[in-house]
Amino acid sequence: MREPDDLIELTELAGQVPTGLPLVAALAGFSDAGGAISQLTEYLRANTSPQLVATFDAEELLDYRARRPIIEFDQDHLSAYEPATLTLSLAHDDNGRGFLLLAGYEPDFQWERFSRALLRLLDRLGVATTTWVHAIPMPAPHTRPIEVTVGGNRQDLIDAMSVWKPSTRVPANVLHLIEYRLAERGSPVAEFVLLVSHYLADTELPAAAIKSLEVVQAATGLMFSTDQLRAESREYFLRVDEQVAGNEELATLVRTLEERHDAYLAGNPRRSLLTDDDGALPSADELAAELEKFLSLRRTGEDERP
Structure with a gap:
């Protein structure tokens, strides 16, 4: 053995x-x-x-x-x-x-x-x-x-x-x-x-x-x-924010997530950060669609860079 x-x-x-x-x-x-x-x-x-x-x-x-x-x-x-x-x-x-x-x-x-x-x-x-x-x-x-x-x-x-x-x-x-x-x-x-x-x-x-x-x-x-990492993080999020600002659908998604996040942390009795206003979980298809929107936008932005 x-x-x-x-x-x-x-x-x-x-x-x-x-x-x-x-x-x-x-x-x-x-x-x-x-x-x-x-x-x-x-x-x-x-x-x-x-x-x-x-x-x-x-x-x-x-x-x-x-x-x-x-x-x-x-x-x-x-x-x-x-x-x-x-x-x-x-x-x-x-x-x-x-x-x-x-x-x-x-x-x-x-x-x-x-x-x-x-x-x-x-x-x-x-x-x-x-x-x-x-x-x-x-x-x-x-x-x-x-x-x-x-x-x-x-x-x-x-x-x-x-x-x-x-x-x-x-x-x-x-x-x-x-x-x-x-x-x-x-x-x-x-x-x-x-x-x-x-x-x-x-x-x-x-x-x-x-x-x-x-x-x-x-x-x-x-x-x-973490000074170097924080500098890299600021630069990273500046690029993300630029992409969000240029796409209303993505901006709406981010605002919705912000509202859910803030309400949850303020003591909202939702089961988790995933739930909507009715307490229902978004479907896997909905989450996948949100993710695909962002990835598609990012790929497009990369293709357009000189």
Whole structure:
């Protein structure tokens, strides 16, 4: 019988990691609205000087046919190969405070074995808290701050930050399983679900990266500079606003979403941000039509640029 620990290859640094650090997890799964996770991972890898603590066995966990690795072709030969990785690293924030970063692909196979292996490793390293982030499309206006749903067992964060608390059944991420196991034994864990404007969900949205960093900061006390991302976000939204201003249908859509959003946050007893004035959910066809309007407009605008 294969042991869970066989999935992990530790580095020498594993024996030097201080106990009591927070864990931040960001895995590339089936949903990444606004590119929140890809941008968060890119930012943390580029700005926190991560040092490798452990590598997970991709040959056991990854379906290469479902998520093919990248290989580069240079004119007449293959010049580089980028295998998918899932790693745990020791990183440091802007103030030099340490934390652990779990980043890379979401395992396709052996979720239970992987979860046992990871939980054993977190116990060995004395991890204090676990925080993870993912993002989903939501009929919410881009003119309002990105809101979040908070899960887990950290009631202070739930009470302070969670604006939408649905009771529903959703396709699971492997980190849902990790969260479930941690909560079962009473270990502090927080899940942040970013509610990203559905008509911008397939774009790389700088505001989603900013919100990801903000919720990680709120949960861990870590500090990260977001000045560059905020500048990029302002420029991004200026372009979006220009397109909205030039299309009355889209402008009407945004105003309607703004009204629903503001009414909900003011205490309107709707079931969620998705409902209309009668409490009815818009149909999938209606949401798809709204999204297609925006994408069609954006494609047209790109085609007309010099």
